[in-house]
Amino acid sequence: xxxxxxxxxxxxxxxxxxxxxxxxxxxxxxxxxxxxxxxxxxxxxxxxxxxxxxxxxxxxxxxxxxxxxxxxxxxxxxxxxxxxxxxxxxxxxxxxxxxxxxxxxxxxxxxxxxxxxxxxxxxxxxxxxxxxxxxxxxxxxxxxxxxxxxxxxxxxxxxxxxxxxxxxxxxxxxxxxxxxxxxxxxxxxxxxxxxxxxxxxxxxxxxxxxxxxxxxxxxxxxxxxxxxxxxxxxxxxxxxxxxxxxxxxxxxxxxxxxxxxxxxxxxxxxxxxxxxxxxxxxxxxxxxxxxxxxxxxxxxxxxxxxxxxxxxxxxxxxxxxxxxxxxxxxxxxxxxxxxxxxxxxxxxxxxxxxxxxxxxxxxxxxxxxxxxxxxx
Amino acid sequence: xxxxxxxxxxxxxxxxxxxxxxxxxxxxxxxxxxxxxxxxxxxxxxxxxxxxxxxxxxxxxxxxxxxxxxxxxxxxxxxxxxxxxxxxxxxxxxxxxxxxxxxxxxxxxxxxxxxxxxxxxxxxxxxxxxxxxxxxxxxxxxxxxxxxxxxxxxxxxxxxxxxxxxxxxxxxxxxxxxxxxxxxxxxxxxxxxxxxxxxxxxxxxxxxxxxxxxxxxxxxxxxxxxxxxxxxxxxxxxxxxxxxxxxxxxxxxxxxxxxxxxxxxxxxxxxxxxxxxxxxxxxxxxxxxxxxxxxxxxxxxxxxxxxxxxxxxxxxxxxxxxxxxxxxxxxxxxxxxxxxxxxxxxxxxxxxxxxxxxxxxxxxxxxxxxxxxxxxxxxxxxxxxxxxxxxxxxxxxxxxxxxxxxxxxxxxxxxxxxxxxxxxxxxxxxxxxxxxxxxxxxxxxxxxxxxxxxxxxxxxxxxxxxxxxxxxxxxxxxxxxxxxxxxxxxxxxxxxxxxxxxxxxxxxxxxxxxxxxxxxxxxxxxxxxxxxxxxxxxxxxxxx
Numbered sequence: 011x012x013x014x015x016x017x018x019x020x021x022x023x024x025x026x027x028x029x030x031x032x033x034x035x036x037x038x039x040x041x042x043x044x045x046x047x048x049x050x051x052x053x054x055x056x057x058x059x060x061x062x063x064x065x066x067x068x069x070x071x072x073x074x075x076x077x078x079x080x081x082x083x084x085x086x087x088x089x090x091x092x093x094x095x096x097x098x099x100x101x102x103x104x105x106x107x108x109x110x111x112x113x114x115x116x117x118x119x120x121x122x123x124x125x126x127x128x129x130x131x132x133x134x135x136x137x138x139x140x141x142x143x144x145x146x147x148x149x150x151x152x153x154x155x156x157x158x159x160x161x162x163x164x165x166x167x168x169x170x171x172x173x174x175x176x177x178x179x180x181x182x183x184x185x186x187x188x189x190x191x192x193x194x195x196x197x198x199x200x201x202x203x204x205x206x207x208x209x210x211x212x213x214x215x216x217x218x219x220x221x222x223x224x225x226x227x228x229x230x231x232x233x234x235x236x237x238x239x240x241x242x243x244x245x246x247x248x249x250x251x252x253x254x255x256x257x258x259x260x261x262x263x264x265x266x267x268x269x270x271x272x273x274x275x276x277x278x279x280x281x282x283x284x285x286x287x288x289x290x291x292x293x294x295x296x297x298x299x300x301x302x303x304x305x306x307x308x309x310x311x312x313x314x315x316x317x318x319x320x321x322x323x324x325x326x327x328x329x330x331x332x333x334x335x336x337x338x339x340x341x342x343x344x345x346x347x348x349x350x351x352x353x354x355x356x357x358x359x360x361x362x363x364x365x366x367x368x369x370x371x372x373x374x375x376x377x378x379x380x381x382x383x384x385x386x
Numbered sequence: 387x388x389x390x391x392x393x394x395x396x397x398x399x400x401x402x403x404x405x406x407x408x409x410x411x412x413x414x415x416x417x418x419x420x421x422x423x424x425x426x427x428x429x430x431x432x433x434x435x436x437x438x439x440x441x442x443x444x445x446x447x448x449x450x451x452x453x454x455x456x457x458x459x460x461x462x463x464x465x466x467x468x469x470x471x472x473x474x475x476x477x478x479x480x481x482x483x484x485x486x487x488x489x490x491x492x493x494x495x496x497x498x499x500x501x502x503x504x505x506x507x508x509x510x511x512x513x514x515x516x517x518x519x520x521x522x523x524x525x526x527x528x529x530x531x532x533x534x535x536x537x538x539x540x541x542x543x544x545x546x547x548x549x550x551x552x553x554x555x556x557x558x559x560x561x562x563x564x565x566x567x568x569x570x571x572x573x574x575x576x577x578x579x580x581x582x583x584x585x586x587x588x589x590x591x592x593x594x595x596x597x598x599x600x601x602x603x604x605x606x607x608x609x610x611x612x613x614x615x616x617x618x619x620x621x622x623x624x625x626x627x628x629x630x631x632x633x634x635x636x637x638x639x640x641x642x643x644x645x646x647x648x649x650x651x652x653x654x655x656x657x658x659x660x661x662x663x664x665x666x667x668x669x670x671x672x673x674x675x676x677x678x679x680x681x682x683x684x685x686x687x688x689x690x691x692x693x694x695x696x697x698x699x700x701x702x703x704x705x706x707x708x709x710x711x712x713x714x715x716x717x718x719x720x721x722x723x724x725x726x727x728x729x730x731x732x733x734x735x736x737x738x739x740x741x742x743x744x745x746x747x748x749x750x751x752x753x754x755x756x757x758x759x760x761x762x763x764x765x766x767x768x769x770x771x772x773x774x775x776x777x778x779x780x781x782x783x784x785x786x787x788x789x790x791x792x793x794x795x796x797x798x799x800x801x802x803x804x805x806x807x808x809x810x811x812x813x814x815x816x817x818x819x820x821x822x823x824x825x826x827x828x829x830x831x832x833x834x835x836x837x838x839x840x841x842x843x844x845x846x847x848x849x850x851x852x853x854x855x856x857x858x859x860x861x862x863x864x865x866x867x868x869x870x871x872x873x874x875x876x877x878x879x880x881x882x883x884x885x886x887x888x889x890x891x892x893x894x895x896x897x898x899x900x901x902x903x904x905x906x907x908x909x910x911x912x913x914x915x916x917x918x919x920x921x922x923x924x925x926x927x928x929x930x
Contacts, residue, residue: 218532220900224796224908231794258554270903273543274572288561291547291570292554295797297904301532317905319541322533 012204012216013190014325015342016305017335018313020370022052022182025161029171031335031342034191041102041166042277043191047205047212048159048367050311052182054089055157061088061113063133065152065160067200068108068141071150076110076139083135084117093174098278100173103165109174111159129209133236140201150200153207159183162203185311189214202241205306206248209236213251213306215244216323216338221299222246228295229253247304251297255308261383262314263292263376264289266363269298270319272378281381305336311368321360327373328355334373396501398463399741402494404847405469405486407461413483416457420475420484425856428469429484432460459484465498472842472849474858488846506769507676509852509862510669511832512761513773515845517810518780518920522819525929526912528900535891537897544892544905546575546827548658549728549753551798553722568753569728571657574601574609575905576888578818578881579758579804579829580634580660580732581617583641584675584684584696585765585852587869590839590861593877595622597838598630600882603869609885610657612829615673615698617641617687623648634732635719636662637672638698649722657752658728659719663701663711666762666779666805668771669734673698676766678855679864708745716751728753735759735777735805747795754800756780756829761806763832763843765862766853779805780823784924785910787824796908800826808833809845813884814891821902822909823924835861838880839872 015031017023032044034184055063068076090112099105120128134169143149143154152160159181163170167190171177189204190326204214218223222243229237229249234257237249247269256267271290277283290297300318303325313326315336328343329335330350337343358364361378390730400406407429421429433455440450461469469486476485499506528534533833549570550657560567578598583591601607608630615636622628623645633656635642664670675684675696685692705711712731719729730753733742739757746752759779764772783803790796803825807816809832817828835841839861843849851863860869896902906912914927921928 044725218528218900220526220528220532221904221906221909223911224906227791227908228794228796231791231796233794258558260558274545285558285561288557288567289554290549291572292557292797294547294551294904295907299901299903299906301900320535 011190013338013342014184014214014216014303014305015335015337016187016307016313016315017333017346018185018311018366018370019333020184021332022056022184023186024177024182025186025188026171026177027165027346028186028188029167029176031337031345032188033168034345035190035337035339035342039233041190043162043164043200043203044167044170044381045189045191045203045205045214046160046164046176047187047207047214048183048185048305049157049307050155050184051159052184053180055113055159058088059114059157061115062154062156063113063159064110064154065158066107066110067163068152069148070107072143072146073108073110073119075146076149077141078138079142080114084119085114087112088115089113100165100169103163103170103173109161110344111161133209136212137235137238155207155210158207158210158212160205160207160273162200164200174365185307185313187212187214187305187307187313199241201239204242204244206239206242206245208248208252209256210309211248211252211255211306213244213248213304215247215302215304216325217302219243219246219298219300221297224295225250232257233313244302247298247302248306251306262308262365263363263382265314266316266378268293268296269304269316270300271297276379280379285382303338306308312365314363314365315358316363317358317360319345319360324357326355326357327364328352329373334370336364394470396465396498397713398465398494398498400461400463401489403461403463403468404488404489404493404495405471406487407459407469407475409459410483410489411456413460413481414458415481416485417480418814419478419480421477422458423474423858425469425472425474425851425854425858426470427462428467429459429461429475430510432458434458465495465501468495470849470851471847472851472858507674507766507853508769508772508850509763509765509767510843510847510850511763511772511806511809511845512776513845513847514761515810515815517761517806518778519806519816519819520810520812521917521920522815522913522915522926523929524818524895524899524912525914525927527898532900533744535897535902537893540897540902542893542895542896544575544889546573546905546907547571547800548573548610548730548827549800550751551800553798566725566836568751569726571610571728572608573657573709573827574607574885575821575827576609576885577632577802577827577829578604578611579831580612580614580662580836581765581831581835582614582673582675583619583687584616584679584864585614585862587857587860587863587872588683589869589872589874590835590877591890593838593872593874594630594834594881595627596874596878597881599627601885602630602879605882605886607885607889612660613642615662616675616684617644617689619687620644620648624651624653626654628652630652631656632658632660634662636659637702638681640690640696641696643689644687647720654710655723655727658730659723660756661719661729661731663731664734664736664758665764666734666758666760666776668767669736669760669776670700671771671775672700673769674766674853676853676855681864684864708742712742712745712752713749716749720751730754730756732756732758735779737777739777739782740785740789743799746799747790747793752799754802754826755786756802756804757786758829759803759805761809762804779803779820781923783820783825784823788903788925790824796824802827802829804829804831814888814895817888818892818895819913821905821907823912824908826905826907834881834884837884838877856913859872
């Protein structure tokens with residue numbers, strides 16, 4: 011089983027907080043990989059919130075191809091983090107040339123574009139880079155988005171973090187998601203490593219998605235370029251979230267109604283049964299069949315946790331105003347936020363969606379049987 | 387027979403027949419029940435001459451020569467009276483003195499069963515006991531990385547949708563703007579397919595309806611039954627139980643005068659309307675109810691004269707193109723029922739099914755597509771149609787599903803598979819395999835007749851006289867002397883039994899796959915087959 015940790019803090023913190031939490035929970039993962047998602051960045055990135063940041067791993071030749079490609083498009087480097095890596099990698103960590111975190115300035119002629127178009131183009135560029143990289147095996151691209159950094163690597167999370175020297179002052183964020191990987195059914199491929207990202211939405215998941223193939227087929231047939239990849243059965247959770255919020259224009263409280271709708275009896279008693287019945291029927295091919303605990307981050311920097319209907323995966327919520335965290339195990343919470351009221355920790359159950367908004371003042375618990383907020 | 391007696395080309399011996407009657411003189415009480423009950427009069431009481439020669443060891447003693455007679459059973463060899471192997475004689479025999487046994491080689495009767503130039507017609511199913519569906523295994527067992535579920539205690543929601551489901555974006559926008567959203571029914575994935583009132587006896591029909599009503603009202607299982615092409619009894623049309631019924635309209639339009647006239651009086655909408663364009667057992671051929679079965683009741687319900695053959699044309703005669711045949715007819719049926727009832731076509735499995743399906747994807751009213759494979763059964767058809775015409779269901783349903791996936795409409799047009807599901811008794815396994823290949827649900831007919839009423843038909847040409855109305859079990863007969871053998875309540879009880887046991891078996895299949903929240907439609911990663919070509923063709927795993 012994988013181990014997940016997500017934290018949201020009003021002051022920017024180092025990713026080592028999350029790495030430490032994963033390390034504490036190391037009995038629960040096999041150290042076969044780590045994925046990090048940083049958002050609402052602090053440090054030097056604070057000043058360039060709108061600049062899209064490219065995160066990925068490149069070979070020397072891949073970097074040259076990247077530079078050529080970006081220059082042709084008119085992107086100028088605005089800021090970058092230089093990760094100097096020691097000569098010898100820890101055991102199990104492959105030798106790479108460059109770990110890239112680079113913020114760009116948009117081409118001038120893009121300034122007049124609507125945000126929607128801009129975001130679609132960012133996605134197109136990321137996918138184009140991914141295709142280029144897959145062709146020559148010289149680039150792996152995780153995200154290309156304003157105010158978002160992603161780092162993924164094979165190996166033990168703590169060793170990787172030390173190796174990459176992630177405890178540096180220019181790398182701080184208010185929202186951090188981290189996953190310690192348990193390598194099971196898929197060969198180690200960084201594109202199969204959580205968290206997954208698509209146009210501002212990110213999720214990571216614990217558990218197996220037994221309905222993966224029909225869901226994948228459904229998403230692929232939506233004819234949206236971002237619904238691609240699927241090296242991992244968990245990537246569909248990010249895409250379903252994107253579909254729910256961007257394509258269907260519903261709120262996060264509807265996400266659980268899409269992936270694990272109420273059974274017919276509960277639905278019959280729900281105040282929004284008409285709407286939810288239609289949602290259940292029309293989104294039937296997106297129903298996951300868990301067991302899964304999904305943790306994610308929304309475009310407004312809220313973080314959320316959803317348990318599926320079987321509630322067979324661990325997930326605990328705790329914190330204090332200003333700093334809250336989701337963790338697979340309580341010991342992870344203890345490591346990250348020791349000064350919280352532990353009596354208020356709780357484990358969301360099969361009907362629950364937990365959301366912590368960007369103000370980080372309180373935990374919002376949305377039970378699936380409750381009335382939905384007014385639809386927008 | 388004297389050695390010089392004339393024989394005709396169709397003079398057969400008992401050995402030439404597919405079934406030989408074994409009769410035990412010692413056990414027979416000469417009660418005559420077997421000869422009375424034989425539906426095809428294959429046996430008759432007979433007088434046999436017997437000579438007993440008494441010789442003694444003492445050669446000087448007189449040898450006596452005694453001529454006697456005894457009474458017994460004689461099997462007829464006239465092709466018109468060939469034994470069909472139904473074994474009703476054996477069932478009624480108080481002393482188990484008689485039984486039909488299948489011949490040890492291919493019969494010669496088959497070459498002579500076309501006397502008068504009339505090819506063989508029969509009921510039943512394709513005479514091929516093999517089943518590809520039986521070879522599909524469920525291979526993705528949840529082990530440790532994700533827990534297998536408890537089929538007995540876990541919560542399962544194994545329902546499916548019948549009706550045109552709009553794309554989510556469109557549906558939600560119509561919901562906001564009060565647009566028309568096609569009717570959709572949530573039903574149980576195992577349906578009883580179309581078997582008409584007429585093909586089935588009144589007792590059989592009533593028993594099925596009673597069982598369905600019980601499953602719905604008492605057990606909360608939304609099982610649906612299709613009427614087949616023969617109309618619907620007026621009282622059922624005007625009852626609240628109509629909501630469990632799918633009304634079928636086919637090319638003969640039998641019974642639709644009655645249905646149209648009942649529309650204003652309906653207390654509930656029917657579940658759906660199925661437009662039958664084809665049938666797996668006799669693809670490209672119309673329905674057929676032979677005159678033997680068209681009695682006063684059937685004639686009244688169908689709106690036809692008594693005692694005549696009722697062949698439905700192979701196509702809907704008023705329509706000449708797919709646009710008319712499908713689009714207009716679907717729309718007309720929607721209009722007739724106030725746009726509250728899903729309308730979908732049923733076709734025979736065929737290599738041209740994708741053309742029909744592609745057309746349906748562009749028709750916003752089409753509520754689904756039922757495809758009936760070559761192993762489907764029928765009450766009456768030409769033997770050649772049954773044995774040689776048609777397309778296997780597995781690859782047809784898989785192609786149809788993948789066609790829908792390619793255009794992104796796999797959730798919008800549900801596919802229903804029929805034909806040969808459970809033909810060897812493995813109902814749940816076959817149904818689950820088809821669902822994982824892409825079917826939203828399955829339709830069964832023969833299985834119900836076998837499990838709920840004791841039909842003795844088989845894939846090796848046993849009985850199969852449904853067309854003559856001589857069904858020894860009273861399932862497909864319109865003769866009260868025959869159908870009173872079938873108790874309505876017993877049939878209903880068996881219908882309930884079969885659905886409950888199917889439900890348990892289906893859970894026993896999906897639970898180890900880790901599925902419980904939805905029916906695993908299109909979960910092709912879970913199935914495999916031990917034939918490389920079949921695996922390639924179906925795009926599933928090849929496992930040995």
